[in-house]
Amino acid sequence: MEIPKFKTLEIFQKSPNPSVFHLILNNPSLKSALSLDFFTEFPKALVSLDQNPNVNVIILSSHGDHFCSGIDLNAFNSIMKSQSDDQGRVRERLRRVIKGLQDAITAVEQCRKVVIASIHGACVGGGIDLITACDIRYCTKNAFFCVKEVDLAITADLGTLQRLPGIVGYGNAVELALTARRFTAEEAKGFGLVSKVFESKSALDEGVYSMAKGIAMKSPLAVIGTKEVLLRSRDMSVDQGLDYAATWNSAMLPSADLTEAISAQMQKRKPTFAKL
């Protein structure tokens, strides 16, 4: 399956095995700021990776010194600009534009494949929106984070206020969003925002790749099921989530993957799973 080309993103695979793909924000001169093009291309990239049977896990990282410095000023200006004279129409359009940007971020959750954020340097504003939509987050020791929006007179609207509280706790989320203070990799680890802190960018790259490989070699059916059941259960009662999981597994559990996993366990060998 051919890998599409993008202006703001690079996609590549280091080696055909395992099924780990790199999705890289490619805007180093602007500290990986998120441009309008990014918001158009990012969901397309994820759809393409989702449909590509060679992909099991996606590592999201950035070229240059920083993971993401937020939405870029030109993008923001074009979001705010409207051709209508009518304030009602201006705002109706603005609402749709914001919802379009939100959809671009939520595309990470709608991708069945696991998306791991690999963060170094700054992760600020829109960068937080982006990583909170990812499944797992790792970072370097010198990474730093900032829910920056309030400092720009903005109420964050691309997902941070919805997803961060569930990740770091409601109290921590409020404090970070209202003070817009910078916090360190260590703090992020303590909050549960990142799962591990690496000493350097090269250690991060190696470590995340190794984690990604680990997931990529598991049953793809079980991996996407785990992602989807977690996401769906997040917005349901526990009882509803349990029923959903039972219904999911009544469809997906009896599979070649399960047979292979059990047989491999009995034969004390590593299982091999078909592509998804």
Place this chain on the structure above:
Amino acid sequence: MEIPKFKTLEIFQKSPNPSVFHLILNNPSLKSALSLDFFTEFPKALVSLDQNPNVNVIILSSHGDHFCSGIDLNAFNSIMKSQSDDQGRVRERLRRVIKGLQDAITAVEQCRKVVIASIHGACVGGGIDLITACDIRYCTKNAFFCVKEVDLAITADLGTLQRLPGIVGYGNAVELALTARRFTAEEAKGFGLVSKVFESKSALDEGVYSMAKGIAMKSPLAVIGTKEVLLRSRDMSVDQGLDYAATWNSAMLPSADLTEAISAQMQKRKPTFAKL
């Protein structure tokens, strides 16, 4: 705008700038126990501060040696006392009385302005109900906390069982509520209940004032938007929360504050925002 006077609360502003107000539990002889008068006056104080354009941030603290020792015995007795002979009417009244007390605590969330709890000494029982409704919590090193109700044969009913799990995690909340054990400032920090621990009362006062100033100098529109969108999103699905945030910003984002913030950033100066 005139500041109202209260029996159980003191309100003052150290200096006209920044827009930080102090709201102080004024019952030191009873370790800042919450009296019936408090439950009447507290929501009034918050409504008054909410409507006062000179107020951006409210610091909630206490006179005396303790932040709050819980509901006072007289208040509790009068809650439980009823004039009816009929058990049905007694309990229907009791339900309304409890809901009235809950509303007094929830007034913190209904105040648009940020409310920061500044805690020293004991924070026990009703004190936990109070601080979990606040936006941010800071404390001194020798502060201590206790979800005390179960030790008084009470199922906590003023908000702790609803708000604490989202702040400290469900498991921690259950353990604290069922054991009623005392926990330290350090533990509270580890749980995410407080955002920072200060060495002394004076360090706390200074530190919280400085944090409060920081928030008070940001765009008031963005600050109240952040508070409200966080609160509303807490009880919605992520999809609903995102739509709400987009709708909110279609109304509130295009503002003088945004223009000023962007212009200040370009001119590398501090922005100044109008009152709310």
Place this chain on the structure above:
Amino acid sequence: MEIPKFKTLEIFQKSPNPSVFHLILNNPSLKSALSLDFFTEFPKALVSLDQNPNVNVIILSSHGDHFCSGIDLNAFNSIMKSQSDDQGRVRERLRRVIKGLQDAITAVEQCRKVVIASIHGACVGGGIDLITACDIRYCTKNAFFCVKEVDLAITADLGTLQRLPGIVGYGNAVELALTARRFTAEEAKGFGLVSKVFESKSALDEGVYSMAKGIAMKSPLAVIGTKEVLLRSRDMSVDQGLDYAATWNSAMLPSADLTEAISAQMQKRKPTFAKL
């Protein structure tokens, strides 16, 4: 009240006072793997303990070297086996079987009495489902944990994906469920999964018993109210949870336990409460 006998579980009380009962997984030769019999007997044991007025607190632990190694292979095979030739009927049956297993775990939440998990050695797969349904969790230093399912090509379906995120945060839950990595007692403490780590099995036994005694000596009405209001509020908005708590207490607060607790406090003695 007679204590029923079970194949897969042992129930006993060390001494008539306090009202602490031990419920012990009794399958040491298979590392406390969960058999089909367990899923039948466990909810019956909990119903019996719930109805027994001599029981206030239940300590759930295991004989042998491990807390629980997950569902045993025979149980799993019989879950997957079906007599029907029709794939539709096979899966409709599978869904019901899974829901039956889920109900066995959820029985811990439906038991009014507090259930404390006391964990040593391995707590893996179905063991995580089991402990996340418990009210409080303690473990030994050498305990280890693993959300193992994805390694067996399974999307976890007995509660972990529904309950773990609320306990450890959504980000930590995703990472643990997707990597299936082993994590230590210390990590579990940091995540909020366990409330305390003990040096040894004997320290655990002693410490948990002491905690259990502490809860068992509190007002049973207040204890079960705290458990139930926390559980019910988990799946409601804060406003709904508050109203529920007020309604609950309008029924349960005026009680002999409250009178006794207040009177004991005034007389500076320990209160004594009737059985439930």
Place this chain on the structure above:
Amino acid sequence: MEIPKFKTLEIFQKSPNPSVFHLILNNPSLKSALSLDFFTEFPKALVSLDQNPNVNVIILSSHGDHFCSGIDLNAFNSIMKSQSDDQGRVRERLRRVIKGLQDAITAVEQCRKVVIASIHGACVGGGIDLITACDIRYCTKNAFFCVKEVDLAITADLGTLQRLPGIVGYGNAVELALTARRFTAEEAKGFGLVSKVFESKSALDEGVYSMAKGIAMKSPLAVIGTKEVLLRSRDMSVDQGLDYAATWNSAMLPSADLTEAISAQMQKRKPTFAKL
């Protein structure tokens, strides 16, 4: 208990028994248009009637030829007017003003006592918001209804879009709200919006009074319980609603009213209940 006086409302009781009070929109020269004063006075009137032990049932009707012609133009203009130059602040204020008007309508639901709308002539725009918040609706044959807002370039925001679908079905509600067409008393009956259509205003007055008396003579505890459990269950799952009803009745069912009702039934006499 004294009955307060209002500019826009009249409150009176025809005879001390039964406990039926009339609450009358008193603005006949403007076809009972809802003024700003109305929105201030209406919730106060309801709070007063709620607290008055002589009141069991409230009949809401209007002086003059019409039930309600919607919000009056002066009120609307003052809602839209703002003193701020900043569009952000203008809209933040507008949101609060609308929420204040909504609260005035929702006051009908927050009043424990039953509120019956007795409708003749026009019931238009804000009038629909008002009656959909009432518990029961009756009207005359020549009453007519109109969800008028869209014709004034307004998205209805005082409750019709939230409450009407549950009353008349989602499809009917959409059609009525999008076409803003006038519909008759007969249609309203068919939709389930009104429970009975009377031939004339005098028949309506007499009929509604008779219905109100019937409810006023029932157990006040059971009546307010039925209203509250219905309202609370509306926004919950069926399982949550059932648990709420059980918890409610564990508090309120054992009462003098129950004893009296059973004893009256056995003695084949009418029961008499104490005031609330």
Place this chain on the structure above:
Amino acid sequence: MEIPKFKTLEIFQKSPNPSVFHLILNNPSLKSALSLDFFTEFPKALVSLDQNPNVNVIILSSHGDHFCSGIDLNAFNSIMKSQSDDQGRVRERLRRVIKGLQDAITAVEQCRKVVIASIHGACVGGGIDLITACDIRYCTKNAFFCVKEVDLAITADLGTLQRLPGIVGYGNAVELALTARRFTAEEAKGFGLVSKVFESKSALDEGVYSMAKGIAMKSPLAVIGTKEVLLRSRDMSVDQGLDYAATWNSAMLPSADLTEAISAQMQKRKPTFAKL
């Protein structure tokens, strides 16, 4: 599969084909009042019918002149009686007893097989709780209905206040529950409470049997899927319900029933489906 015997219920099948079973309230001397035994036996009967592969559809009706006159007085008295002296314990027990009765009614929804209520004569109080939990309702012309509880000083707590609004609309449900007025078969039809009114008991019996046969001859998998997806979707957002339906069908759609249905349609013959 053997059919169990019950004191308060009769179960029988007129002829082995089709898979229609009769479940009959057998308490004609007390107008089919619901006794304590009924609440124990009814869920057992439904579980037995659910598990019996010969059952596709269950017709619920009553011997004697009436469908159901509500909970009988002895049952009610024993519900209210408690051995404890403590009001707290009395009410905690009462809540559990009510929840037990609710579970007996909800057993109709938890039975996978379709349950059709066939109603003649009185359907009052607990009878309404019972029929609103059924899937479809038919009645005779002289049947009458009454949400009676409020006349006995009771807030209905066995399901009517939760299920009736969704069936007849919120407005109709409130009116019926607050007035406790008797309503006719024709009204019930207009409200959507019953699906068809028959001229006589014999016409009802014949008509319902014919409807039941029609459903019993359809694909059992599709029938139970339709029931379950409707029930689950009732308490979810539309988006969640759609996702649930897709997940359900990914498991249950590819089946022998589907193959048979399509093949029968092509061959223009009636399909025959295996038992469930």
Place this chain on the structure above:
Amino acid sequence: MEIPKFKTLEIFQKSPNPSVFHLILNNPSLKSALSLDFFTEFPKALVSLDQNPNVNVIILSSHGDHFCSGIDLNAFNSIMKSQSDDQGRVRERLRRVIKGLQDAITAVEQCRKVVIASIHGACVGGGIDLITACDIRYCTKNAFFCVKEVDLAITADLGTLQRLPGIVGYGNAVELALTARRFTAEEAKGFGLVSKVFESKSALDEGVYSMAKGIAMKSPLAVIGTKEVLLRSRDMSVDQGLDYAATWNSAMLPSADLTEAISAQMQKRKPTFAKL
């Protein structure tokens, strides 16, 4: 703005004014069965109409003798066909395919512009899914309806089971879905499924066009606001829906449309609104 061409759909506008567009199912030889192409083209057509400023209202109808006979057999077969040998992968794919079809139907709700279903002849199976997603439904006297799926051994999964209960009541929806019986235009009107029944196809065409014109001449901002607030409120509590409406209007209410509407009313002329 150019109107795209489709194989399965025709789009046209009778006259430039008013802004009413026709969207016509163009598959008369197969009784307007829904093909795979339809599911691809339909959402594209709606997106195009949504973005087209000349469109205010869309009338959805069909060429030939019937509105819609459901999904066509070829489409269905290709849905069920899979290239994988693994049952797990087959079903994971099936779930995604069904979700794709659902999205095509839900596109009607995601289109801001009003969509009116104009129904004649058969409306069966997938046709019901389609019309329940529309905003308003009208039909001819000889139209007939059937929730057909269960007769084909299918649990309906394209929206009927989620949307129909809110439109016709839960009881009616269950009866129609379980019996799969044909129901008439008059019944559909009584259920609230259609808003008006016309004598003939030409009367329908004329009548619906006239209704559509009426809506098309109203404020487009108010019309799309009404549609969106109704849809969003459907899945929220009443309190959340009210807050959403207030927030929406704080953005959209102050508009040129409002000014024009008020000014037109004062000048007793018809208002004219700008395109959206």
